[in-house]
Amino acid sequence: xxxxxxxxxxxxxxxxxxxxxxxxxxxxxxxxxxxxxxxxxxxxxxxxxxxxxxxxxxxxxxxxxxxxxxxxxxxxxxxxxxxxxxxxxxxxxxxxxxxxxxxxxxxxxxxxxxxxxxxxxxxxxxxxxxxxxxxxxxxxxxxxxxxxxxxxxxxxxxxxxxxxxxxxxxxxxxxxxxxxxxxxxxxxxxxxxxxxxxxxxxxxxxxxxxxxxxxxxxxxxxxxxxxxxxxxxxxxxxxxxxxxxxxxxxxxxxxxxxxxxxxxxxxxxxxxxxxxxxxxxxxxxxxxxxxxxxxxxxxxxxxxxxxxxxxxxxxxxxxxxxxxxxxxxxxxxxxxxxxxxxxxxxxxxxxxxxxxxxxxxxxxxxxxxxxxxxxxxxxxxxxxxxxxxxxxxxxxxxxxxxxxxxxxxxxxxxxxxxxxxxxxxxxxxxxxxxxxxxxxxxxxxxxxxxxxxxxxxxxxxxxxxxxxxxxxxxxxxxxxxxxxxxxxxxxxxxxxxxxxxxxxxxxxxxxxxxxxxxxxxxxxxxxxxxxxxxxxxxxxxxxxxxxxxxxxxxxxxxxxxxxxxxxxxxxxxxxxxxxxxxxxxxxxxxxxxxxxxxxx
Ligand code: F6R
Numbered sequence: 140x141x142x143x144x145x146x147x148x149x150x151x152x153x154x155x156x157x158x159x160x161x162x163x164x165x166x167x168x169x170x171x172x173x174x175x176x177x178x179x180x181x182x183x184x185x186x187x188x189x190x191x192x193x194x195x196x197x198x199x200x201x202x203x204x205x206x207x208x209x210x211x212x213x214x215x216x217x218x219x220x221x222x223x224x225x226x227x228x229x230x231x232x233x234x235x236x237x238x239x240x241x242x243x244x245x246x247x248x249x250x251x252x253x254x255x256x257x258x259x260x261x262x263x264x265x266x267x268x269x270x271x272x273x274x275x276x277x278x279x280x281x282x283x284x285x286x287x288x289x290x291x292x293x294x295x296x297x298x299x300x301x302x303x304x305x306x307x308x309x310x311x312x313x314x315x316x317x318x319x320x321x322x323x324x325x326x327x328x329x330x331x332x333x334x335x336x337x338x339x340x341x342x343x344x345x346x347x348x349x350x351x352x353x354x355x356x357x358x359x360x361x362x363x364x365x366x367x368x369x370x371x372x373x374x375x376x377x378x379x380x381x382x383x384x385x386x387x388x389x390x391x392x393x394x395x396x397x398x399x400x401x402x403x404x405x406x407x408x409x410x411x412x413x414x415x416x417x418x419x420x421x422x423x424x425x426x427x428x429x430x431x432x433x434x435x436x437x438x439x440x441x442x443x444x445x446x447x448x449x450x451x452x453x454x455x456x457x458x459x460x461x462x463x464x465x466x467x468x469x470x471x472x473x474x475x476x477x478x479x480x481x482x483x484x485x486x487x488x489x490x491x492x493x494x495x496x497x498x499x500x501x502x503x504x505x506x507x508x509x510x511x512x513x514x515x516x517x518x519x520x521x522x523x524x525x526x527x528x529x530x531x532x533x534x535x536x537x538x539x540x541x542x543x544x545x546x547x548x549x550x551x552x553x554x555x556x557x558x559x560x561x562x563x564x565x566x567x568x569x570x571x572x573x574x575x576x577x578x579x580x581x582x583x584x585x586x587x588x589x590x591x592x593x594x595x596x597x598x599x600x601x602x603x604x605x606x607x608x609x610x611x612x613x614x615x616x617x618x619x620x621x622x623x624x625x626x627x628x629x630x631x632x633x634x635x636x637x638x639x640x641x642x643x644x645x646x647x648x649x650x651x652x653x654x655x656x657x658x659x660x661x662x663x664x665x666x667x668x669x670x671x672x673x674x675x676x677x678x679x680x681x682x683x684x685x686x687x688x689x690x691x692x693x694x695x696x697x698x699x700x701x702x703x704x705x706x707x708x709x710x711x712x713x714x715x716x717x718x719x720x721x722x723x724x725x726x727x728x729x730x731x732x733x734x735x736x737x738x739x
Pocket of ligand 1: 437438439440441483484485486487488489492535536537538619620623734735736
């Protein structure tokens, strides 16, 4: 959450910073700011709201070739112009942007800054005030910055400028993501390579507790003892067109539509020369060595983990537990003797998941991260990584990463099962191809989902999703999609569970979206629909060819019963999308949310 950028070079930095922030807006969008420095000093522009509001507030006459910027997702202090970054020290000498949370900020304030009056309610401000305090004691900026870093507990990605030096940006990182990008005659700083792809595709990763002195033609990485660290840059393999909306009105719609292509790309990337599915042998042997697998994830990724459990238990016959990462760290279950941990994370940066990874590593357990972002924190820190190959996902609501996670989990399950002598009764590779085709059909049926959204969800207060077996898990995801972008109160339930309490909420017209894609529970789920219809509910049954009945509102193309979540989720995504449109919601940037949740 929160995104930071920095530029130091020969060109005017304002537009580069603003464009970078636009690309980082997915990380937080309640306020934003930039600070640029020239011979006249530091110029700070900030605004509550989106980057477009900030852009309007920036004085275009100010020219400066060094600057830093920030887009905020509030943690300490309400979204406001005062609390937005950059923050400045008491004299205005130092200016800072920060992504993360300083846990001991109150303590530091009491211990060191009693005589400094704070301008904002943020934890960030104490950092910049500390730098000034130590600089006033006679330390150089570099020394004052380093000394400050040694006092901080928590997470941070920081960029600092000093109005007495236009030639340097001071940068540091702990737990929050941060990269330094390299150019000819300029260098940049960004939370995500996407932000600065406009000027460079060469990046250097930073590790926790490192600081960097960034000049226009030199980048020096150091540890907190001041020892210089040499690290080779890498090329970010991102296609600039992947991060543009193109002709789509929203990223979410584009990303939903990309799902068939993502399926095909995954099949391609996980196939050997003989056309067989393949997974790195070390990962397969780690799966085989495990007596139990623990999937740890948050939100949509947690929902894909629930489906992944079914896949692994069915295809590889290894017991699996699925846990919410924010709970697991504090409430760890009794672990088996030889656990393997799988971290599912689109971004690879989710702090709650990372906290668990750190813990299980300390306990000496093996870990695998399944992520969309190569080089992300969870990927770097786990023993193994499997990539989703879904391309950048920019809309806050996750869509193609969910289906990509399911496909990769299915491949992992199948390949592991095969290595254990288990043969499937179907060809997974072929069935995934059928899934991709079925997704195409669904993406071509948008008017029908738009009509469903209009009919059932345009004005409702709440909505329930029900399903049995694997459909229940898709219902959970459907409810999450709907609530996060349309703000309709939505919940997913196992079909048989409503009557144990929640049925009390059913009123005349309450929409119930029921999934019926599983032959063995087809009649039971329809029985559950009858129970709610008898109490006035307005049912929308989404079934699958071969199981469909007259009462069904939409019938999805037939795919193998094990793989139905890969396609039954597409109607959930599209219905949610259109419901949000009907209700005039900001689809790509729903209120209160951020794409990458890097605070615990
Ligand atoms: C919902 C959504 C979130 C994320 C969750 C975990 O649409 O995107 O629920 O799934 O914040 O994020 P990752 O997968 O990046 O760890």
